[in-house]
Amino acid sequence: MSRRVVVVSRRVVLAALALAAWIAGSTLGISAPGGTPKAAARPFLEIGQAHAGFAPTLDGSKPIFILFIGSGARPGEDVEHSLADSIHIVSINPAKHRSAILGIPRDSWVDIPGHGSSKINSSMVYGGPQLLVQTIESLTGIHLDYWVLTTFWGFTKMVNTIGGLTVDVPFAMHDSYSGSDFEPGVQVLKGPDALAFARDRHSLPEGDFGRSEDGGRLIVAALQQFRKEYSKDPSRLLIWVAAGLRNVQTDVPFDQVLKLAFTALSVNPKYVENVVAPGTTGMVGGSSVVNLTSDAQTIFHDMAGDGLIAKKNLPPSPNASLLGG
């Protein structure tokens, strides 16, 4: 082999090596040690922002009905056997992600199983939340799945624990009895103010009917705030659940509470109907009572089906004159 052939071969091989290294580097995006890596080839998989989420909810095949009761008990009194101060049926239709709140005036004159006719709020005195449930089931034809009972002080603590409730106060409310003193507008109500908002009936032309609607308004506000806080920090769910359970009595099993909380998150507050069973006021034995009208019966029947109230059956707001409606 001549010296010339060896030199030529060496040059060819060096060139081939350089070419091979360049091709390898370019194709695989590899650089020599210490070199700056380049995005010679774009990745096959590009993950930017991505989101994954799952929350267990109750089965969507049937509506859920929960009775929310505000006990009128004062500290030291038997909470479960005092007059019911506020009564709301809250339904959730999981399949439709919708809900309805139906307030029942506490002075409604109804049949109480085993106790004849009386104001509905007295049924709790006779037989606790269980008898109130039975009374309302008998009145409405709605099967109530659970009941939740709170007190004035429990409600106050609950609201304080979650840091206050953001409420869009719809009209001015000034009432020395309840302590309400609000101008209209969105505001954060601490526990005592939220309670005053819920209890005020003297500022309202329809008295207890309007008050019952305002109770529903607070439930909607709570749902709105719960969803908002959960979307920012899902662990807030534990705070809400704990705040609730610490300040209520209920027959909802603990495990079901969590599922209900997740299910509530699926309900858009915009699609929550908040109504009060219509009635006329009258007197029985010197006592002011509410006689529920046939429109109330229509609402009960409607709601018993899918938990929702058809538009045609929605009664006018008892606060309509203040709302400009």
Added chain:
Amino acid sequence: MLIVPAALVALGLVLFLVLRAGGGGAGGIFGGGPDDTIPAFDFRIAKAQPIVVTDKDPAQFDSSAAQVADDVTKTMTTLYTEAFLDPSNWRDGTYDNVWPLFDEGSRASAQQDGTTLTLGTSAGDTFEKVGRPKGKITVKVLLDREEKPSMAVAIVKFTALGTRKDGTYTEIVSTGQYFLKPGDSGWTVYAFQVRRADHETTPPPGPSGSPSGASS
């Protein structure tokens, strides 16, 4: 005459493999094939917080919450190791050991969200190596009326450095909250809200100038 070119081609191959190994890719002639080492990883517990449904002082349950945090952290460490760090999983895009960590109710959704909850089915086509995992976890523990831990929320932030086959680097970022419940086989995921925010990054300095696995 053929011996010289053949030797030179072999030399070229050696050079290629040396360059490949030096460029931060896994394997190479000195690595003995793809590096299947699982980077050491444990979430660092930032906080364990008890949440009670009674009127008792939550501080009374600090030790109980700490114990739950340890158990929950084990589940989450396993989850993230299997989902992002074990090369035998991400190279072929199967994560069979991840899904049993989700309970029956959430498993199907987790699998549907696999692209976010794991490195993804095509990660093996993209990444040469994943290392330098770091993770921080805060655990909130809900105790029921009997003061038993009934649910925990694990708030996690996980990052790792992915070395792509094209020589670039990706910071893998997973943040989220996992709701877990206790069961016979430990704490399993019941609900979750998780985000991925992966982004291209420059190679951080490593012990040998290339990324390497490191524990948090």
